[in-house]
Amino acid sequence: MNPPKSATAKKVDIQAASAPRGESEELISGSEAISHAVKLADVDVITAYPIRPYDTVMQYVSQMIADGEFDCEYIVAESEHSQFEIVKHASAVGARVFCGSSGVGWLYAFEALAVTAGLRLPMVAMVGNRALDDPGAFGVEHNDALSVRDLGWMLAWVATAQEALDTALIAYRVAEDSRVFLPCAISCDGAFLTHSQSIVKVPSQQMVDNFLPPYDRGDKQLHPDNPITIAPQANEDWVMEIRRQSDMAARRAREVIIEAYDDFNGQFGRGGEPFIERYMMEDAEVALVGMGTLAMPVKVAVRKMREEGKKVGFVRVRWFRPFPSIELQEALSGVHAVGVIDRDYGFGSSFHSGVLANELRSALYPLATRPKVVSFIAGLGGREVSTDNVIDITNSVFAAANGGDIDDQDTYWIGVRE
Amino acid sequence: MSTSSVEVVYRGIFQKTLAKNICRGIVFAAKKQGRIGIAFGRYSDSPERNGIPAKQFAVVSDTEEELEEHLSRYEPDNNDVTICADDTLCKGVESWAWYGLQPINKLVKPGGTLLVTSMRPADSLIRDIHRKGVPYNLATVKGTASFSGLWVYKDDHTDVRLLGALAKVAPDVVSLEAIVEGIGDSVKQASAKKAYDMVESIPVAADQGNDEVPYEFDLPGYTTMEECLVIRGMEKQQDVPGRDGGYVPARNPNFKKYATRTMRPVINFETCTKCTICWLQCPDTCFDVTPDGYYDANMEACCGCGVCEAVCPVDKCITMINEEAFTDNASQWELWTKDKEKYSEWLSEKISAQPARSHGFHHVGQYAEEIAHEST
Numbered sequence: 001m002n003p004p005k006s007a008t009a010k011k012v013d014i015q016a017a018s019a020p021r022g023e024s025e026e027l028i029s030g031s032e033a034i035s036h037a038v039k040l041a042d043v044d045v046i047t048a049y050p051i052r053p054y055d056t057v058m059q060y061v062s063q064m065i066a067d068g069e070f071d072c073e074y075i076v077a078e079s080e081h082s083q084f085e086i087v088k089h090a091s092a093v094g095a096r097v098f099c100g101s102s103g104v105g106w107l108y109a110f111e112a113l114a115v116t117a118g119l120r121l122p123m124v125a126m127v128g129n130r131a132l133d134d135p136g137a138f139g140v141e142h143n144d145a146l147s148v149r150d151l152g153w154m155l156a157w158v159a160t161a162q163e164a165l166d167t168a169l170i171a172y173r174v175a176e177d178s179r180v181f182l183p184c185a186i187s188c189d190g191a192f193l194t195h196s197q198s199i200v201k202v203p204s205q206q207m208v209d210n211f212l213p214p215y216d217r218g219d220k221q222l223h224p225d226n227p228i229t230i231a232p233q234a235n236e237d238w239v240m241e242i243r244r245q246s247d248m249a250a251r252r253a254r255e256v257i258i259e260a261y262d263d264f265n266g267q268f269g270r271g272g273e274p275f276i277e278r279y280m281m282e283d284a285e286v287a288l289v290g291m292g293t294l295a296m297p298v299k300v301a302v303r304k305m306r307e308e309g310k311k312v313g314f315v316r317v318r319w320f321r322p323f324p325s326i327e328l329q330e331a332l333s334g335v336h337a338v339g340v341i342d343r344d345y346g347f348g349s350s351f352h353s354g355v356l357a358n359e360l361r362s363a364l365y366p367l368a369t370r371p372k373v374v375s376f377i378a379g380l381g382g383r384e385v386s387t388d389n390v391i392d393i394t395n396s397v398f399a400a401a402n403g404g405d406i407d408d409q410d411t412y413w414i415g416v417r418e
Numbered sequence: 419m420s421t422s423s424v425e426v427v428y429r430g431i432f433q434k435t436l437a438k439n440i441c442r443g444i445v446f447a448a449k450k451q452g453r454i455g456i457a458f459g460r461y462s463d464s465p466e467r468n469g470i471p472a473k474q475f476a477v478v479s480d481t482e483e484e485l486e487e488h489l490s491r492y493e494p495d496n497n498d499v500t501i502c503a504d505d506t507l508c509k510g511v512e513s514w515a516w517y518g519l520q521p522i523n524k525l526v527k528p529g530g531t532l533l534v535t536s537m538r539p540a541d542s543l544i545r546d547i548h549r550k551g552v553p554y555n556l557a558t559v560k561g562t563a564s565f566s567g568l569w570v571y572k573d574d575h576t577d578v579r580l581l582g583a584l585a586k587v588a589p590d591v592v593s594l595e596a597i598v599e600g601i602g603d604s605v606k607q608a609s610a611k612k613a614y615d616m617v618e619s620i621p622v623a624a625d626q627g628n629d630e631v632p633y634e635f636d637l638p639g640y641t642t643m644e645e646c647l648v649i650r651g652m653e654k655q656q657d658v659p660g661r662d663g664g665y666v667p668a669r670n671p672n673f674k675k676y677a678t679r680t681m682r683p684v685i686n687f688e689t690c691t692k693c694t695i696c697w698l699q700c701p702d703t704c705f706d707v708t709p710d711g712y713y714d715a716n717m718e719a720c721c722g723c724g725v726c727e728a729v730c731p732v733d734k735c736i737t738m739i740n741e742e743a744f745t746d747n748a749s750q751w752e753l754w755t756k757d758k759e760k761y762s763e764w765l766s767e768k769i770s771a772q773p774a775r776s777h778g779f780h781h782v783g784q785y786a787e788e789i790a791h792e793s794t
Contacts, residue, residue: 120646181646220646227651234647235463241640242647248640 022204030193033161033200034100034126034186035060037168038070040208041124044095045073047083051105052138053194054128061098080105084112084123091121092230094221096172096214099123102190103130106144116183117152118242119231120249122175122215123183124168129292129343130190131381139382140190142291142344146320146355152246154184154253155321157291159277161200164188166264166271167318169203169212173260176215179252189343191382192293203268211267254322275324277316278331280306284313286397287332287371289360290341291317294378294385298341301390312394317356325363332364336401337372339393341414343379351375353411372400378414389414421479421487422448422591423494424584425525427511428503429680430463430470435567436503439577441476444584446600447592448478454485460493469721471511471677478591496527498588501580504563504680505536506741508546510632512677518634519676521548523627528552531587531619535561535576538742540620545745549627557587557619563680575609582610583617635672660752663709669719675702676747679722681738683715684768687754687761689735696726696736708751717747739768 028036034057038046048058064070073090077083080101087097101109106127116123127145131137145155156171158164164186171184188194219226234242261274277295280302281287288298295316305312315331317324332338342354350358353375361373376393379385393414400406424444428437441457448455455478459465465472475494479485488494502508502522510519523532529552534543536558544556564576578601585594594614598607644650652668683696690712697705697713704719705726715726722741730736754761 118647220644220648229649229651230647232647232649237637238643241638241643244640245643245645249645 022206023201024204025199026202027197028161028200028202029056029195029197030158030161030164030188031056031126031128031195032060032197033165034168034188035064036200036202037165038098039064040203040205041096041098041169041172041212043072043098045075045087045090046098047075047077047086049077049080049083049101049105051080051102051130052128053130053188053190054100054102054105054126056194057100057126057128080109081112084109084116084125087123088112088116088119088121091116091123092119092217092222094215094217094223096176097123098125100126100128100185102128103144104133107132107147110147113148113153113183114151115231117148118246120152120181120246121183122172122181124171124175125183125185126164126168127185127187128190128194129187137381138190139380140192140292140343141380141382142187142342142355145185145187146344148185149321149355152182152250153321154180154182154250154319155187156184156319157187157317158193159293159295159316161193161196161198162270163318164193165200165202166268169208170257170260170264170271172215173212174253174256176213177256178216178218180249180256181217181220182246182249182253187292189293201270207267211263250322257319257322272318273327275317275319275322275327276331277318279314279316281313281315281331283311284335285311286313286337286339286394286401287335288312288314288339288341288390288394288397289317289328289332289356290314290343291320291356292343294341294343297385297387298390301387301394304387305391305394310394310398312397320356320359323359323363328360328363329367332360332371333367333369335371337374337397337408338364339374339376339397339400341376341378341385341390341393343385345377345380351409351411357411372408374400374406374408375411376414377411383415385415419480419484420590421477421484422588423475423477423488423497424588424591425494425497425500426474426476426503427500427507427522428472428474429507429563430461430465430467430472432469432565432568433503433563434465434472436564436577437472437474439567440501440503440580441474443577443581443597443600444476444592445478447581447585447596448476450596450599451593453478453480454482455479456485456489458489469678469680471507473511493525495525497525497530498527498591499531499533499584500526501584502532502534503576503580505534505538505543506563506680507677508534508536508543509628509741510548510677512675519632519674521550521632523547523550523554526550526554529554531555531557532622533557533559533580533583533587533617535559535564535580537562540618542742544622544627546742547622547627548632549625549629550622552624554622555587555619556622557583557617559583559613559617575606578606578610579613582613585610586614586617587619633674661706661709664711665707666716667703667706669703669716674718675721676717679717679720679741681722681724681740682717682720682744683724683726683736684739684765685713685715685750686735686737686765687712687751688758689732691732691735693731695729695731699725699729701725706749706751712751714749714751716749734769737769737772739772743768743771 087099091097129140131141175184264271340357342356357375426437445455445457457476461472463470477488566574566576581597585597601607655668658666692711705713724738727736727738
C-alpha cells in the first residue's frame with residue numbers, strides 16, 4: 001500500500017468562503033470521502049488488504065498517514081479474514097476501528113464478520129460493492145454486503161460521496177452507542193461511487209468532535225484493570241438469551257439512528273431523513289424503490305415522466321438494517337404499485353425476486369391495503385441502468401397498477417440479452 | 419401399545435462409542451421383536467471432550483406415533499432403565515452445562531432400574547446415589563469403566579453384557595432372545611447370556627441413598643444477563659474464616675466440578691516441601707494456599723486431571739485416588755491440622771486400599787492389567 005503521490009486528490013477549495021462553519025469543499029470520490037470520515041473520526045486501528053474497489057479507501061488512508069495528516073495503527077493483514085479479526089480484537093480493547101472489503105474478499109472474512117456482530121463490537125466497515133465470483137468481475141452488485149444481513153450488522157447504502165462521508169460519521173455514533181454496540185457496514189457502489197469524484201463538504205474537526213463522542217466501551221472493555229472474559233463457549237441453556245440480546249440491540253438501533261440524524265441535521269444542516277429518501281412521493285400513484293447509486297438514473301427518469309404527467313415517485317432505502325418497515329409502510333401505503341429495482345439477485349427465492357423486493361413485500365404485507373410489488377433485477381455486475389431502463393420499468397409498474405399484463409408473482413430482468 | 423426408553427450415562431470420548439453401541443443394540447433387538455426405535459445422543463459440553471458426562475438414549479415403540487411422542491422431548495425423562503457406564507457418575511451428572519448436579523437416578527421412572535457397571539457392592543453405590551423419593555431398583559454388572567469401542571482398546575464385551583443384563587432387569591424393553599439374535603457373533607452372544615444370568619438387582623427404598631440436596635442454580639434471562647457476552651472476573655476473595663494469611667482464589671460459585679472427576683489427589687502434608695509446583699501447574703487453579711504455606715486441593719474446583727501428582731517432585735506426596743473412596747468434599751488440610759495422627763491413618767487407608775484407578779491415562783497397558791486382575 002504505497003500509492004504514488006499523484007494518487008492523492010488535489011484539494012480544490014471552490015467556495016471555501018461560503019462553506020458553513022469551517023467546512024471545506026473538495027472534489028473527491030466516495031472512497032476518499034470515507035477516508036476523510038475515518039480521519040475526522042480519529043480512528044485508532046485500521047486494517048487493510050487489497051481488493052478492488054475497496055482498496056482505494058486504503059490508498060487514501062495510507063496517503064494521509066504518509067503525509068503526516070493522520071495518526072493511527074495501520075496494519076496490512078495477510079488476508080481479509082485476519083484483516084477483520086485484527087480490528088475486531090482492537091475494538092474489544094476500546095479502539096475505534098475501521099475496516100472494509102469488497103465482493104468475495106468480504107465473504108472470505110465471513111467468520112470474522114459473524115463473530116464481530118455476535119460479540120457486539122462496534123466495527124465500522126466500508127463495503128465497496130462488487131459482484132461475487134464467479135465470474136470474476138469488478139462491477140457492482142449488492143449481494144456481498146447483503147450476505148451479513150441477518151447477523152446483527154447494520155447496513156447502510158449511500159448514493160453520493162457526501163452521503164458516504166456523513167453516513168460514516170453517523171455510523172460510528174450509532175454503532176458505538178452502548179444501547180447498540182453492533183457493527184455497521186456502509187455500502188458504496190463499486191466504480192459509480194468509489195471511483196467517481198464530486199464536490200463534497202468536508203466538515204472541520206471541531207464539528208465532528210461536537211457530533212461524535214469518543215468510543216467508550218465502559219465496563220465491557222478488555223483491560224487489565226477490568227478483569228473480564230468475552231466470547232465464551234455457551235451451551236443451549238445460554239445461546240437463545242444471547243441471541244435475544246442481539247435482537248434487542250438491533251431493535252434499539254432504530255431510535256439511536258433517529259437521534260443521530262436529528263443531531264446531524266441540526267449541527268451540519270444536512271443529512272435528511274434517517275432511513276429513506278423520498279423523491280417526488282407526495283402525490284405519487286406508483287413508486288420505484290432501490291438502493292445506492294441507482295438513484296441517479298431513477299431520479300432523472302422520474303423527472304422526465306413527471307413532465308409527461310405520470311405521477312411516479314422514488315423511495316431510496318438508505319438503511320437496510322435495521323430495515324425501515326414503518327417508514328416504507330407509511331411511504332408506500334398510498335400508491336397502487338411499487339417497482340423494486342434490485343442490484344442483487346435471490347436465486348430460488350420467493351418469486352425469484354431480489355433481496356430488497358422480498359424484504360419489502362414482507363414489510364408491506366400487514367397493511368390493510370397493499371400496493372402490488374413488482375420485482376426488477378437490473379444493473380448486475382456494474383451494468384448501466386439507463387434512464388430508458390427506468391422508464392420501461394415505470395411503465396410496467398403503471399401497468400401492474402392498472403391491471404395490465406404484469407405479473408407481480410414473477411421477477412423481470414432489465415437490460416439482459418436474450 | 420407401549421413405548422420403552424433407556425438412558426445411557428457415560429464419560430465423553432472414552433465411552434462414546436460404547437454408549438452408542440448399547441443403544442444401537444437395543445434398537446436392533448427391538449426391531450427383531452417387531453418394534454421400531456431410535457438411538458440418539460444428548461450432550462451439552464462436547465462428548466468428544468475428555469471425561470465429560472454425556473448421554474445416549476434408545477427409545478423403542480410399537481408405532482411411529484408413540485415413538486414421535488416420546489422423542490418430542492429434549493431428553494426422555496421417564497426411562498425404564500438408566501445405564502451408568504462409569505460408577506463414579508453415581509455421585510451425579512453435570513452433563514447439562516454447569517448449572518447443577520443431576521442425580522444419576524433422576525430420569526429413572528418409579529420402579530425402574532439403574533444399571534451400573536461396577537466392581538463395588540450395591541450398598542457402596544447406594545451411599546453415593548442421591549435419594550430418589552420413590553422406590554426403584556439398582557442392578558450391577560461386574561466391571562470397571564470400560565473403554566470398549568475407543569479405538570486403542572480391545573472390545574471387552576461391555577456393550578453386550580449390558581444388553582444381556584438389560585433383558586433381565588427390563589424384559590418389557592427387550593427380550594434376551596431378541597438381544598442375542600441382534601448380536602449375531604456367537605462369542606458375544608455368550609457374554610450377553612452370561613450377564614443375563616449373573617446380573618444382580620436389589621430394590622432401593624424411597625429414602626435410601628445420599629441425602630444431600632444436589633446443588634443447582636437459576637439461569638439468568640436476557641434482561642438480567644450481562645450484555646456483549648461479557649463474563650466478569652470474580653472479586654478477590656476476602657477473609658475466608660480460618661484461612662487468614664493464606665490465599666483462597668475467588669471461584670465461580672456455580673461452576674463446580676464434582677462429577678467431572680473420577681479421581682482426586684490426596685496429599686501427604688508431612689512430606690510436602692511447599693515447592694509450589696502443584697499450585698502453579700494445576701490447570702484449574704484448584705489449590706488453596708493455607709496460612710502455613712501448604713497447598714490444599716479444593717474439591718469444588720478439582721477436575722481430577724492428575725497433573726499435580728505427575729509434577730510433584732516428592733515421592734508419594736500426592737496420590738490420585740478413585741472417587742469411590744470418598745463420601746465428602748472436605749478440606750484435607752483442615753483434617754490434617756485438626757488431628758495429624760488421624761489424618762495419617764486416613765491417608766494410609768486411602769492409599770493402601772486404593773481401588774482400581776479410573777480412566778487409564780496414567781500408563782499404557784493399565785486397562786489390560788486391570789482386566790487381568792479382575793478376571794483372577
